[in-house]
Amino acid sequence: MIFSILQNYKQMKKTIFITGASSGIGRAAVELFAEKGWQVAATMRSPEKEQSLQKHDNVRLFRLDVTQPETIAKALESALKAFGDIDVLVNNAGYGTVGIFEKSEPAQIQKQFDTNVFGLMNVTRAFLPHFRKRKAGRIINISSVGGRITFPVYSVYHATKWAVEGFSESLQFELRPFNIEVKLVEPAAIKTDFYSRSKDVFQKEGFSDYDTYEKVTIANTDKFGKDAPGPEVVAKTIWRAATSSCKKMRYPSSAQGKMLLFIRKIIPVRWFLFIIRSVVEKGYKKRV
Numbered sequence: 001m002i003f004s005i006l007q008n009y010k011q012m013k014k015t016i017f018i019t020g021a022s023s024g025i026g027r028a029a030v031e032l033f034a035e036k037g038w039q040v041a042a043t044m045r046s047p048e049k050e051q052s053l054q055k056h057d058n059v060r061l062f063r064l065d066v067t068q069p070e071t072i073a074k075a076l077e078s079a080l081k082a083f084g085d086i087d088v089l090v091n092n093a094g095y096g097t098v099g100i101f102e103k104s105e106p107a108q109i110q111k112q113f114d115t116n117v118f119g120l121m122n123v124t125r126a127f128l129p130h131f132r133k134r135k136a137g138r139i140i141n142i143s144s145v146g147g148r149i150t151f152p153v154y155s156v157y158h159a160t161k162w163a164v165e166g167f168s169e170s171l172q173f174e175l176r177p178f179n180i181e182v183k184l185v186e187p188a189a190i191k192t193d194f195y196s197r198s199k200d201v202f203q204k205e206g207f208s209d210y211d212t213y214e215k216v217t218i219a220n221t222d223k224f225g226k227d228a229p230g231p232e233v234v235a236k237t238i239w240r241a242a243t244s245s246c247k248k249m250r251y252p253s254s255a256q257g258k259m260l261l262f263i264r265k266i267i268p269v270r271w272f273l274f275i276i277r278s279v280v281e282k283g284y285k286k287r288v
Helices: 002-012 024-035 069-083 106-134 155-178 211-226 232-243 255-266 269-280
Strands: 015-018 039-044 059-063 088-091 096-098 137-142 180-187 199-201 250-253
Touching (some): 015 069, 069 106, 088 232, 096 155, 106 137, 106 180, 137 232, 155 180, 180 232, 180 255, 255 269
Parallel strands (some): 015 088, 137 180
8 A cells, every 4th residue: 555655656756857967057957856856867978977966866867968869868768767757858958159150160060069959859859759658748948049039259059049949849840749848948148157168169270350359249248147147047947847837838038038039029120130239249349
């Protein structure tokens, strides 16, 4: 009798699978869902280096690199053995490469897409048989307000996030008959290591034509990160996306993000681009 009750209780508990859980938004989401009583499969490239997340009895760590499909399959298999079922997938792993596009190398662009787009697709593809079999599931893709608006020197990063937006919006049609939902969480600037350790800047030795423009625009955009809220704000948005019973697909995160998207929606494009230029290019004077 007691064993049966324990089994039923275990089946009632929800399980979430989060990629990129070693820092920033991913780590904050692991902490929040663990505190809420969910079972959490926290994945990262080097779980052996992680210490603090293991303090939670309901968190298990798994090695996963979204650019290595074999690690995706192994992490999913191990998580299913540990928890028996998975209710929600959060595709959070990603990073940003910024700077002047003309300075970029094909390998840098490929790496950016391999992580932010193709890696997200590979994880999603691996999960679909499980979700279809159980006729239920929720996929939460961490996009960005930069998936619907743009800033200077972020062209390649924006390209990946616009791709995630389009992929997610189209995919939800295909998965709807199987009761699988697709959600998009769209953070604005968040105070994480995106603006320091995880951000790469395109470099090209001896090429200085854009130096002044690049210096000004990167400095201005970095200010957004310094004054931004922490990743806990996004974790709370992920919680809403994971637990809401409504069919809403997009979840902008933070007041700043909601404001930017609202302004973009109600005014002509050229007006909006003028506002962006006036803020991000502030201090730059065009050379004649």
